[in-house]
Amino acid sequence: MLVLNATFEPINVCTVRRAAVLLLKAKAEIVEHGQWELRSEHTAMPRPVVIRLMTYVKVPRDTHRRKITRRAVFARDGWACQYCGARQNLTVDHVIPRSKGGSSDWTNIVASCAPCNRRKGDHLPSQAGMHPRCKPAAPSPNVFIHVASPTIPPAWRQWLPIATVADAA
Ligand SMILES: [Zn+2]
CATH class of the missing domain: 1.10.30.50 (DNA Binding (I), subunit A)
Known part of the structure; x- marks a missing residue:
């Protein structure tokens, strides 16, 4: 499950269960959904593939601590x-x-x-006489998304600026 911030910036990957909780509490909306439905005793909802948080969260900038x-x-x-x-x-x-x-x-x-x-x-x-090509720094949140999900579902691609990382792997 790809999680986008309110600004549509990708920030995270979460489980279907976590996404369902966010959706049921109206803390997120579905941006892309899959073909089947998630069913519980009381409700059915389209299976989310990409969700977007309704309120902006300021998590992504702490990647240096990840x-x-x-x-x-x-x-x-x-x-x-x-x-x-x-x-x-x-x-x-x-x-x-x-x-x-x-x-x-x-x-x-x-x-x-x-x-x-x-x-x-x-x-x-x-x-x-050996210097790194790029000055190393804390990675962008996208890097962790690629790491958490080695195969990127096609529905995610348009939301992820650096799809090349997964392709290169
Ligand atoms: Zn080498």
Whole structure:
């Protein structure tokens, strides 16, 4: 279930059950629905595929605090090594090595292929002459949507600006 903010900006993925609760409480509306109905004892509603919250929520800007996972790092970095562009044998690399005081947050972790990671080893980017192609930063909410739902239903695509991430995977 894709959840859009009141502004139609995608923010989240939730379960059908959660979506049904939001819809029953009139906290959300259905933007796209599927073919079958959700039925309970008392009600039936079209199965939601994309819902939109009725009131704007300010959640999306805290992505820097969201848990860092390998998949989220890879998705943010377009499933490509940030040093050479390779798409295979991806690992995560601390740009400033932990042994040199590098932090384990979004601004210091990038996707790196295993060979680049080995080559860079315990060196600073300047020592190794290896700098990430993009300055690492907290990802946009869309990245987490792609991570939470590896296969993006066609009905979601028009709402997600970066469909290429899933395609590249
Ligand atoms: Zn590489």
